[in-house]
Amino acid sequence: MAPKDPLLSSLKVCVLNLQSDEDSTITDASRHLSSCCELLELVLRKGLQQPVLSLVHRDYWHCFEQLPHHDTCSRLSALSLAVEQTRVCRKLLSAQGRGRYLLRLALNRKTLPQFITHLLHTPRVLEWYSPTLSILRNEEFLEPFMSLLLVLSHMQFKLDMENCSFLDESCLLPVCEMYEVVPCREVGMVLRYLSGRVFVLELVPGSQAHVDKFVRPGDIIDEINGTSLRNSKCGQAGVLLSRLKGCPLSMRVLRWRAHDGTMYRPLVKLLRALRTENPTLQLNPAPLPNSVPPEQTPPSTSQCLKEGRIVNIVQFLGKASIGLFGGKEVLQQAIPQVLQQNLPSKEVLLDMKETHLTCTERSTKQELFEHHYPEISCVGRYGQPDYTIFAFCVADSPETPQSGFCCVALKASTIKECEEIVCRIAAGFKHTEWFV
Template identity: 50%
Template sequence: MILRKGIKQPVLGFKRRDYWHWIEQLPHQVTHRSMTRLSIMIEKTNSCEKVLRVQGRGRYFLRQALNGKLLAVTIQQLVRSPRLLEWYDPVTSILGNEDFLEPFLSMMLVVTEMSFSLDEQNSSFLDESWQLPVCLTYETVPCRELGMVLRYLDGRIFIIDLLPQSQAEVDEVVLVGDVIDEINGFSLRNACNGQAGTVLQKLKGKPLSFQIIRWKWHDGGLYKPLLPYLKVIQEQIPNFQLQHKHGHKEENVGRILQGGRLLYNLRYLGQVNVGKHGGKEVLDHGIPMVLDKHLPPQEVLFDVKETEVLVQQKISSKQVLFHYSYTDISCVGRRLDSNNLFAFCIVASPETPEHSSFDCLVFQSNSEEESEEIVRRIAVGFKHTEWFV
């Protein structure tokens, strides 16, 4: 790497120099007005809880500098500081050689004209690798027990099991082998034993948002920097196995990933008013009433969230068509003679319940299994929201 090439190492001393060491000294060596933004970026790097080593801090800073178009400014400030520039050998380095420095700086100015949008939050493995893991967000309701069995290993929190019928298993977001990176913005990098439980206790009764590092990489294989950790876990727990898919999902056919969530790709067939009663028995005639209208199916993305059901258009701007909390839904189910169809009833006018009636909304899924899965997840939503609403 150019920034590391040719750095002179001290003859005596245990601290090995890296490019981050001179970068963090720039605010003390240079007083140029362009240092303001750079100083803020350096301070942000030093305060980042997710990078612990010099190598990680350097990588984190470079990603920020690309996003903020400050990479060329960083090199220019180095040039303005002869004391720091002396760190580079003029023979073996690029930055310490005048003939090479000028074209390199010109190239950095060209890079400054480019726009980068690098994920700065996904930084917990920059100490080990430039290769970043797959990250996703797991949002869930406050509940008595999430059902994730955790193992702490070298400052990382691994999910080593999911309890049957627990909230975490039902939500079908995390997999055994994943790493918990954050809870509601609290970084758990370099976590000590029991720290996740302490954070959860402070957040008792509040909705939870987990940042999860997936054990699988983009190609479906193992994310390589996790291998040393997983080997240790396998030695400690001989029957430990990585979870490749969720128990109720044979394949994610017809699913779309959006914002770290898998959404169902369905067809909305329409809705009909079924009168003053919203029990599950009305579905038997509500579904045929919608089908008899012969309305054109509408492609939608269907999200069974932790506290609500959200439906948005698949095309155009993904406009939200409607969303209903579980307290607004009176029943959910499907007819046995229409395997791919399911429906749920909602209160037509929740603001005036004494005069309200119920609407039946009908959807077509891609398979009988998918239809069953959606109905089951909505039904579980009733169960897990009932006690805290």
Template identity: 65%
Template sequence: MPAKDPLIETLKVCILNLKSEGTVTDSNPHLATCCELLELILRKGLQQPVLSLAHRDYWHCFEQLLHHDTCGRLSSVSLAVQQTTACSKLVTSQGRGRFFIRIMLMRRTLGNVVKHLLHTNRTLLVIYWYFCCNYCLNCLQTEPFLSLSMVLSEMNFKISIENCSFLDESWLLPVCQIYEAVPCRELGMVLRYLDGRVFVLDLLQCSQAQVDMFAEPGDIIDEINGISLRNASNGQAGVVLSKLKGQPLSIHLIRWRGEDGSIYQPLVKHLRQLKQEKPSLQFGPKPASQQDRTAGQKRGQTQSAGFKHTEWFV
């Protein structure tokens, strides 16, 4: 009797836990684990090209599917690949692969993608690399993996696609909220650029930002009116706002706090940098009097002036 693969068996248990919850949302505690297991399985059988220094991930294999779709059966996959490639919030191949997996789960097409992927790699070995015979193309592992992928395709996933800026670093996503502002008053924030992200460093006294408490030091401005600030250069937020002057604003904020109030782990090193620059910052439990208000109920006006590393957002 062939030995059971521990990853396949763990994924099976995780899927059972997901199914017991009904509709799967980002708050489901088993979602990140399930996605991580899928990623480990897809990577376990990878063989890198011999005559190349470039390291390739499973995302490149998904990309290559489009070149071998001679029957036009993968139109939904084509759209998902295009959406993934066009997403400016993703910097690495790892992030793009994770984004693609989430899209496939949400659109219930993961099973068909895996089926076509395995079939393509059995017959066409002209892509950059492929799943090698010791795992995914091994008949002892292919069928269980494909079956579990089909089960996932039958489940209802209602997960966010917009909240993807940290998929490069982690399957665990931060809290992301939207603040809407009309051009009537000032906001008043000081911004700090770290590793291509726009952090809130401070709120000006008696400013709209401080009064509404829609943001706090350590939060990240992820996008403004659909314009991503991922991988932003110094002063870019000010440039974006100057172009939108006089228009209503929709600001996507990434919170440094998780749902449970703890620090979102991928931000720990950045928060330490902010605290070194401004020692008075405190990243601890939030006072009960400062609970977040419902997104979309605040109003304000923004103007900005860019500086070398820190930007006054007032």
């Protein structure tokens, strides 16, 4: 009977599990991804010998890093590019993190079998592995290992390479999302620095971040406008935000809650330390398996889901040009001007995002308009006789404001919903530095 290696047996099971996943594309949310990466890492470390009289602990990253130096032709160009991309990534601080990044890069590009083949054909690097312990130098184990890598290369991986700030600690990565903010005087986040991470400690009531409800206390600000905050010193994020005051912001946010709803494991100790500093920090317990998280509660009858977001179902009543003044004082005259046109109303979906709002006809899915909050000069509710009608004024042509303003009128289902929509739109533009 042919000998078996427990690592290869486990890796085979993991690869089969990845194949059996319902989604054809494997992302960071895939249940078996981290296990697969951990097993690949163990295989590449098995039998790796440490150098004599050296203070540096050798890892498999050092093997891949050496391969371009021993290249005699251009056949290693793909590996050279991947190694260089890994080396210059500022979010990686250790050889362990760089090795994991390179593995993810190779899975995305379907090049992992080629990388291992290059290693096997580089004797000066391959001799770092023990001939008796290593899978890479055992012919009976090498063939099934390469077969598994070939299977992986036929799968579709779509891993977020920018979400790599925790690769130094774990193959399991946090939920990572982008948060876009309109140009504002202040975002409204109180930040704390722990172990080179920038945590959101609390949100200032009434601020842009508090209104958007996108960032939560306990989350990590990983990047601002493309600038990494990994290994940041105290105050670094504040200095960066001060330089960008009045500019649109794009933040990469790492969630403290993992894909499965539990607390992200590598953050447990840091969150406890954060809570010691601020006992009022609320880290709600994970929901029960059969419960629905608050942010995923079913929408009301006047709301529906669109691309995972809850949007309002309202009636579009029309719009009308109102002249060169777009202040709130004109709304009470502008709304009747729209209603006097007696246009047939349209059922539309009003989606109020972090930086702009869109209006789409529900039946045809045709987009009627899209306006960024800085383009909106005022918003308000109609008075008697109908308190469910609301409207906002926007420049007819944002490029040439002197062309005048138009009033866009809509009708909500209830007075309460009308008030909520008006407040949400107002919150979107009242924090901005620029007004039309």
